Amino acid sequence: MSLVKSYAVWNNKGGVGKSTITFHVASRYAEINPEKKVLVIDLCPQSNASMMLLGGGTNGEDAVLGLCTHATPKTVVGYLSTVISGGSGAALPNPFDYLVDVNSHNPNMPENLFLLCGDGNLEPMSPAITQAAGAPALTPTMRPWLWVHQIFRRFIESVVAQDGSEWLVLIDTNPSFAIYTELAMSAADRLVTPVNADDSSRVAANAMFILLHGQVPPHPIYGSWTFAAQAHNHGLSVPKIHVIVGNRLTQNMGPATAFEALSDASAATLFNAYRAHPTYFTGRAAAAQTVDEFKRTYSVPLRDFNTAGIVAAHKGVPLSRLEGGHHQVHGSRVQINNVRVDECLVAVDALVATLT
Numbered sequence: 001m002s003l004v005k006s007y008a009v010w011n012n013k014g015g016v017g018k019s020t021i022t023f024h025v026a027s028r029y030a031e032i033n034p035e036k037k038v039l040v041i042d043l044c045p046q047s048n049a050s051m052m053l054l055g056g057g058t059n060g061e062d063a064v065l066g067l068c069t070h071a072t073p074k075t076v077v078g079y080l081s082t083v084i085s086g087g088s089g090a091a092l093p094n095p096f097d098y099l100v101d102v103n104s105h106n107p108n109m110p111e112n113l114f115l116l117c118g119d120g121n122l123e124p125m126s127p128a129i130t131q132a133a134g135a136p137a138l139t140p141t142m143r144p145w146l147w148v149h150q151i152f153r154r155f156i157e158s159v160v161a162q163d164g165s166e167w168l169v170l171i172d173t174n175p176s177f178a179i180y181t182e183l184a185m186s187a188a189d190r191l192v193t194p195v196n197a198d199d200s201s202r203v204a205a206n207a208m209f210i211l212l213h214g215q216v217p218p219h220p221i222y223g224s225w226t227f228a229a230q231a232h233n234h235g236l237s238v239p240k241i242h243v244i245v246g247n248r249l250t251q252n253m254g255p256a257t258a259f260e261a262l263s264d265a266s267a268a269t270l271f272n273a274y275r276a277h278p279t280y281f282t283g284r285a286a287a288a289q290t291v292d293e294f295k296r297t298y299s300v301p302l303r304d305f306n307t308a309g310i311v312a313a314h315k316g317v318p319l320s321r322l323e324g325g326h327h328q329v330h331g332s333r334v335q336i337n338n339v340r341v342d343e344c345l346v347a348v349d350a351l352v353a354t355l356t
């Protein structure tokens with residue numbers, strides 16, 4: 001049995017809850033599996049998941065900024081620059097020199113949770129990553145594209161080689177399909193895909209399949225140099241959808257309870273993709289035959305977290321440690337009801353339970 005389960009939390013649509021889900025799942029999984037270890041790799045330059053994990057609000061922002069401004073940043077950028085500047089023949093740096101023990105920054109977090117912190121410089125750095133991936137192969141065995149794309153896969157492997165615990169790896173991603181998102185796709189075996197109950201989620205679901213697996217027939221001009229084509233040519237497997245999270249966000253929807261977490265349109269699109277290409281999804285004991293079976297097997301609804309979610313993210317506190325009553329958020333007094341917190345926790349636990 002592999003010691004690692006790796007999941008990228010990805011949908012190439014913004015604001016669907018990727019970072020929030022990364023934060024809650026990482027903290028909860030670590031809490032209920034104290035004998036295992038959890039690694040979050042933040043491959044989004046916005047670094048929202050890192051900020052929440054490191055204390056939320058301005059504490060979290062300051063902690064991320066502190067790590068980004070080390071002489072060698074203790075972040076995804078520090079690791080990437082060291083590896084790329086060393087070149088493909090160089091020994092890998094020690095991954096633990098770059099990992100942050102989350103509990104030492106934020107005592108609310110479990111002790112078995114580690115972070116390779118996000119960094120805003122990932123965005124300005126991306127042309128350098130692209131250039132390294134596109135470098136000419138100077139010997140027959142060199143494959144610069146593959147070597148660069150697998151940097152975080154090797155990072156995970158070297159973490160596990162040093163610490164033989166069982167690891168859950170969660171990679172937070174950016175909605176753009178930038179080079180660093182390609183690196184995230186190349187590092188994870190599976191996907192947790194949050195979707196909202198609106199039409200744009202259905203469109204985004206189709207776009208995800210094209211980005212990962214390519215278009216049929218391929219585009220006559222750029223079809224040969226897409227990530228999907230290059231991954232195929234280099235024998236790189238792309239991650240499979242493991243669970244679709246129907247996120248009941250209220251912000252664009254009005255009262256979310258009026259809608260199914262996963263809209264019929266999105267479910268139909270995803271089910272059609274599943275029927276045409278079952279290997280785009282992780283396998284189950286029995287194949288889903290109907291859209292309802294598909295929803296039951298592959299999707300989990302996430303309720304609207306409301307004030308509980310806002311306070312948890314603002315204070316960097318896992319839901320299980322969130323106390324009812326009044327909290328100060330951005331100078332305002334907000335009220336949290338314990339019953340609501342428990343309901344949110346049940347929803348997160350249902351999602352955590354799928355990460356087997």
Ligand SMILES: Nc1ncnc2c1ncn2[C@@H]1O[C@H](COP(=O)(O)OP(=O)(O)OP(=O)(O)O)[C@@H](O)[C@H]1O
Pocket residue numbers: 013014015016017018019020021044046048173174175247248249250251302303304305306309310313
């Ligand atoms: N289940 C939920 N209930 C209530 N609010 C939520 C829920 N999930 C996410 N949100 C809120 O929705 C907003 C967007 O969430 P988040 O930042 O996690 O999305 P994202 O997909 O990471 O965005 P981006 O694409 O910009 O990285 C945040 O304000 C977050 O607090």
Ligand SMILES: [Mg+2]
Pocket residue numbers: 018019020044046048049173
């Ligand atoms: Mg995000």
